[in-house]
Amino acid sequence: MITKPTAVVTGLGIAAPNGLGIEDYWASILEGRSGIGRITRFVPDAYPAILAGELPDFDGADHLPDRLLPQTDRVTQIALTITDWALGDATLDPAAVPEYEMGVVTASGSGGFEFGQRELENLWSKGPGHVSAYQSFAWFYAVNTGQISIRHGMRGPSGVLVTEQAGGLDALAQARRNIRSGAKYMIAGGVDASLCPWGWAAVASGGRLSRSQDPEQAYRPFAPDADGSVAGEGGALLVVEELETATARGVPRMYGEIAGYAATFDPRPGSGRASGLLRAIDLALTDAQLAPRDVDVVFADGAGLPTRDLDEAQAVAAVFGPHSIPVTVPKTMTGRLNAGSGALDVATALLALRDGVIPPTTNVPPPPARLGVDLVVGGPRRRPLATALVLARGEGGFNAALIVRAPR
Amino acid sequence: MSDVSIDDLFRVFAEGAGRVELGQLVSDLMDTPFSVIGYDSLAMLETASRLEREYGVTLSDADVNDAKTPRLLLQLVNAAQTR
Numbered sequence: 001m002i003t004k005p006t007a008v009v010t011g012l013g014i015a016a017p018n019g020l021g022i023e024d025y026w027a028s029i030l031e032g033r034s035g036i037g038r039i040t041r042f043v044p045d046a047y048p049a050i051l052a053g054e055l056p057d058f059d060g061a062d063h064l065p066d067r068l069l070p071q072t073d074r075v076t077q078i079a080l081t082i083t084d085w086a087l088g089d090a091t092l093d094p095a096a097v098p099e100y101e102m103g104v105v106t107a108s109g110s111g112g113f114e115f116g117q118r119e120l121e122n123l124w125s126k127g128p129g130h131v132s133a134y135q136s137f138a139w140f141y142a143v144n145t146g147q148i149s150i151r152h153g154m155r156g157p158s159g160v161l162v163t164e165q166a167g168g169l170d171a172l173a174q175a176r177r178n179i180r181s182g183a184k185y186m187i188a189g190g191v192d193a194s195l196c197p198w199g200w201a202a203v204a205s206g207g208r209l210s211r212s213q214d215p216e217q218a219y220r221p222f223a224p225d226a227d228g229s230v231a232g233e234g235g236a237l238l239v240v241e242e243l244e245t246a247t248a249r250g251v252p253r254m255y256g257e258i259a260g261y262a263a264t265f266d267p268r269p270g271s272g273r274a275s276g277l278l279r280a281i282d283l284a285l286t287d288a289q290l291a292p293r294d295v296d297v298v299f300a301d302g303a304g305l306p307t308r309d310l311d312e313a314q315a316v317a318a319v320f321g322p323h324s325i326p327v328t329v330p331k332t333m334t335g336r337l338n339a340g341s342g343a344l345d346v347a348t349a350l351l352a353l354r355d356g357v358i359p360p361t362t363n364v365p366p367p368p369a370r371l372g373v374d375l376v377v378g379g380p381r382r383r384p385l386a387t388a389l390v391l392a393r394g395e396g397g398f399n400a401a402l403i404v405r406a407p408r
Numbered sequence: 409m410s411d412v413s414i415d416d417l418f419r420v421f422a423e424g425a426g427r428v429e430l431g432q433l434v435s436d437l438m439d440t441p442f443s444v445i446g447y448d449s450l451a452m453l454e455t456a457s458r459l460e461r462e463y464g465v466t467l468s469d470a471d472v473n474d475a476k477t478p479r480l481l482l483q484l485v486n487a488a489q490t491r
Binding site for chain 1 (some may be wrong): 424425426429446454457466
């Protein structure tokens with residue numbers, strides 16, 4: 001039997017509203033410390049939602065060469081910075097690797113909103129001669145992949161996924177495909193950051209955000225009276241590499257293997273047919289050659305909308321049995337980060353496997369028994385963990401399920 | 409109208425396209441190609457646009473493209489000023 005190359009994660013770069021960097025973020029998550037609060041980057045009172053997860057004290061100028069600042073949106077500055085952190089964590093020096101052996105796959109839901117907003121201001125207040133030449137690419141969904149590739153000379157198989165909240169998982173799965181096709185190293189994951197007036201006009205008009213002004217009440221997935229979620233900025237980028245390569249170069253650690261994945265699409269709204277989430281979970285298990293009993297924890301999408309939460313609870317219960325597997329939504333402490341969330345959840349799941357602890361879902365009581373969800377509330381739950389399932393659902397019908405397994 | 413100086417030029421570059429570390433280039437900066445200094449074609453485009461605004465000149469894309477060094481770009485801008 002010919003075995004496919006195995007894709008393992010060897011480095012994590014994390015920027016979350018409740019922590020920058022692996023240990024800062026992970027300590028917050030285990031302590032139940034939230035990064036959600038009233039928006040400070042602009043005055044949000046005119047919008048239907050005034051809460052968000054903002055990165056604490058992130059300034060691109062602290063982390064990047066000056067040459068990159070005028071040509072990048074905040075989202076790209078975050079992406080470039082956490083790429084450095086992931087490479088450092090993996091002790092991978094791209095300058096020492098042939099450039100066609102490394103690729104980049106990122107997911108983006110919004111592109112560079114704030115940059116575009118500033119150039120529109122220049123256009124209408126000063127005239128077309130004042131619009132930055134860098135507007136040509138700085139707003140674009142593909143810009144994170146492009147800038148990472150250019151900066152580090154990563155010219156191997158690369159791409160961009162745009163599937164809203166599901167994108168972070170889709171990008172990591174694409175990285176695995178590229179590893180299986182011969183790439184040695186991939187930077188993969190997702191980042192979004194559109195906390196500016198123009199970006200917020202789009203995000204807040206989607207009808208999915210809670211109108212609550214209380215950071216502890218605004219995002220409560222699986223609560224019967226949940227009324228939406230909170231949006232945030234940030235995400236995660238991971239170093240994914242081929243197992244034998246990682247072993248040969250003596251990496252400091254392998255967080256785990258990307259063991260299974262599937263993506264499905266929901267039927268037309270109003271069709272009466274079941275959502276595609278259950279099928280995504282089944283297909284991901286099949287892809288990983290695992291049975292439901294082999295999975296130790298589910299990182300749920302946790303939309304915070306009762307019909308969506310019910311659909312997710314039913315899919316998880318149908319596969320694993322009611323109340324049969326711990327489920328958690330640590331993004332109650334960060335908000336939903338669009339394409340950033342799936343990748344951040346995978347990073348969180350890998351840290352959970354590393355330390356044998358399931359991070360909590362904050363701000364929610366135990367869900368009603370009828371949902372059949374064993375939600376981890378009230379604090380972290382310690383137990384040995386080998387395998388985690390991460391779910392992410394993107395607005396518009398995208399479902400993704402990704403399975404990570406601790407190194408064997 | 410006073411001539412645009414090399415310091416002016418690099419200030420405008422820094423404002424539009426970011427500062428670069430000049431290091432040992434400084435000794436022969438006037439004749440070092442922008443591509444070596446670290447400014448690519450988009451940096452040239454953005455800087456030309458800013459020079460036009462600040463000094464009230466008009467620069468053709470073709471002329472800017474041919475001005476591969478600080479000396480040549482300064483000659484171009486200062487000639488345009490006297491027109």
